Amino acid sequence: MIETLTNKQALYFIPLGGSEQFGVNLNVYVHAGKMLAVDCGLGFADERFPGIDLLLPDPELLEENRDQLVGMFITHAHEDHIGAVAHLWPRLKCPLYATPFTANILKRKLEENDIKKAKITIVDPAGEIDLGPFSLSFVPVAHSIPDAASVVIRAGGVSALHSGDWNLDPAPVAGAKTDKARFKALCADGVDAYIGDSTNSGVPGRAGSESEVEDGLYSEIAKYHGRIFVTTFSSNIGRLMSIMRAAKLAGRKVAVVGRSMQRMLSAAMECGLISDDVDILDMDAVLKLPDDQVMIICTGSQGEARAALSKIARGDHKAVSTKPGDVVIYSARTIPGNELAINSVKNNLIQAGVRVVTPRDSQHKIHVSGHPCQDEILELWNWVKPRCVIPVHGEREQLDTHAQLARTAQVPNVVVPQNGSVIEITAQGVSIVDHVVTGLLAVDQKRVITAHHRSITARRKLQYTGTAFGSIAVNAKGKMVGDPFLETVGLIDESDDADLKIEDHLYDTMIEAFDDMRAADRKDDGFVAEALRIAVRRKANQILGLRPKTIIHVIRV
Ligand SMILES: [Zn+2]
Ligand SMILES: [Zn+2]
Structure with a gap:
């Protein structure tokens, strides 16, 4: 896909995660056939993913073009930015870059996951590095974790400021203040695009200190x-x-x-x-x-x-x-x-x-946010003079309020991305030119699967509909051998006689359905299983209004 991004005077930005939800931040910059990744975080699964705690961004685009991936920079050590690295690095095997505290946490996480070959380069939060066609200039920013950094990415004569998470805390307790002088110096001519934290874009005023x-x-x-x-x-x-x-x-x-x-x-x-x-x-x-x-x-x-x-x-x-x-x-x-x-x-x-x-019950300040409120965002824009604002890091609502703020502040251009948007940034303008397929991965107990994996869909369904398992032994002549078996989960209360009768009805239905079948049909295992499955499910729907997941095993003896 990246071979089609051929404009040599452009830097392409592709958010693979984090631009429609909180968490799973994974951002890709592309220039001259090379890719740079910024952040690789996890998200927390809700009740839509039974049995799953953690979600990851799908790194397929990076994985398929692994040889073109020059490195990954982690802006700070919050889980939504760093948490997927240990899960996905084995697929990417790219060099990692981070500021000292972030690198320390990253190293521990990789060690815990028995990843020994990953190379982490520690960068100065106010330093610069060159990675292939990209030149990166870091800027220390205040956030609710030490050593957070923004990064100005330059390639093909184009500049993009990727903010990471930040605020303008005038007196942070651990870590540095946001480096206004460095932002102003690096962005003296403005930036072609500001790609920034939308979390608190709807909150007036300042985060506080x-x-x-x-x-x-x-x-x-x-x-x-x-x-x-x-x-x-x-x-x-x-x-x-x-x-x-x-x-x-x-x-x-x-x-x-x-x-x-x-x-x-x-x-x-x-x-x-x-x-x-x-x-x-x-x-x-x-x-x-x-x-x-x-x-x-x-x-x-x-x-x-x-x-x-x-x-x-x-x-x-x-x-x-x-x-x-x-x-x-x-x-x-x-x-x-x-x-x-x-x-x-x-x-x-x-x-x-x-x-x-809680912070709401106390008349004292017992919590401040690490993300910028509106006045802080406006102040930073004043320093870096973006020609386009691309809101990321939030749900649709936060991205839209961020975009609205940019329009009100008369930023010349605003482009609201979706996960997978391919955004072309040039000195002349910024626009969405294509879309790549994105998705989520789910960390299951011992493996990583796609978030729409059938096992997860099935678990979700079982929660609502319950399930019925039946088995029936049939001989070569199509005669039933012994007693069939039927068990349900999530449909009845076994200690209640009236409920047990429901299970009896389902059992009888299974036997009747078998008896009603033609002798020739009974010789086909698949046919028997499907006919009995439909009969049991239909009966459950008649009695309970539920269509349980129903599985019938036919044992040929
Ligand atoms: Zn974050
Ligand atoms: Zn953060």
């Missing part, structure tokens, strides 16, 4: 005498620092639970991002203290079933359990789609006599 959260948390914590649990995103190192400093001010000692949080903290320590004014104790030591000196930071702000807070709320955690008088503070936003899971954790906590505080 991580440094305000320490005071906000302190004011909130100071109200309580019970033990305090705070949950946030593991990777938000600045937030972890704010929480630990607020704890110190309030005379509380801190323990941390949750593997991902411990992993992130150890990466942050290796990168020198944790200052020595905070300290972390063992859980045992903290639990021995009086309640008003206890602070436990835990994973699970999104209701993840296996995270520490969810286990604690269910009473399943080995090291710690709640008691009445405890307080749980959510220092995080709810990612759309996680509401039900989070509510279930909250309900467990409240039932156990625990007070739950």
Whole structure:
């Protein structure tokens, strides 16, 4: 496909994921037959994918043109940007580029997945590299994780600014401020396209500063005498620092639970991002203290079933359990789609006599977003003067509000992509010129399959319709041998006699259907199975109004 992208004065941009949903960010730039990938993240599966937790972007375009792939740059270490690398790298085998903290996390993830051959090159967040026809200039940006970077990509005389996730926090707690001077210097003549974060494009004003959260948390914590649990995103190192400093001010000692949080903290320590004014104790030591000196930071702000807070709320955690008088503070936003899971954790906590505080309940600032609000986006555009805005990183709604903001700001051109749009960026203009097929992959228990794999469709269907399994033994003459067997799942309550009669009806229907068949037809296994399947399913629909997935095995004896 990429052979058709022949304009030598153009840089082509193809979002393979993340431009119709939150998560699964995977972006491709093409010039002179070569490709550069930016980010490779995962998404969280909802109830449409039974048995599946994680989704990945489909990298088929990159895989098919693997020899032309000069490398992959990861803008920062959030799962929606980095999380698919370990799953997909074996298909791509390309060189990886990342800033120090991002590279540290990436290395750990690859090691956990036993990937030893991947080469990660650490880049300076304010540095430059040349990759084949692409020249990349990085710019440090503030975000809710250290070492995030934007990248200006130049090829064929065309420039594109790929923002990654960012905001204009005037005083970040961990990591650098957004480098205004570098943006202005790199984009003194404007950029042909700005490809940017749409998450908060509908939110007026500014995100605020991580440094305000320490005071906000302190004011909130100071109200309580019970033990305090705070949950946030593991990777938000600045937030972890704010929480630990607020704890110190309030005379509380801190323990941390949750593997991902411990992993992130150890990466942050290796990168020198944790200052020595905070300290972390063992859980045992903290639990021995009086309640008003206890602070436990835990994973699970999104209701993840296996995270520490969810286990604690269910009473399943080995090291710690709640008691009445405890307080749980959510220092995080709810990612759309996680509401039900989070509510279930909250309900467990409240039932156990625990007070739950979310950013909405507190009059203090206990959370700020890592993504830019409208005034910040406008300010950045002022520095880099985009000739075209291409909104990415969001659902249709966020992409459209981002586009609307650009039109209001009189950006000369706005192009709203879909996943798979092939966008030609030239000095003369930007337009969608083609489309490639995209999709999602699903991480099943031991393999990666397409998200529309029949097994997933079948699981989804079984949830709603139930299932009936039957088997019947037939001899060579077409006579039934022994008693047939029929079992249903998800149709009846076996402890209820009236319900059991329904299963009897289905069983009788199966036998009647067999008896009604002509002798010649009974010699054809496929024919028998299909006739019985239709009869059982029709009967179930008559009685229950459900068409269960029905499977009949014919055993020829
Ligand atoms: Zn993101
Ligand atoms: Zn992010």
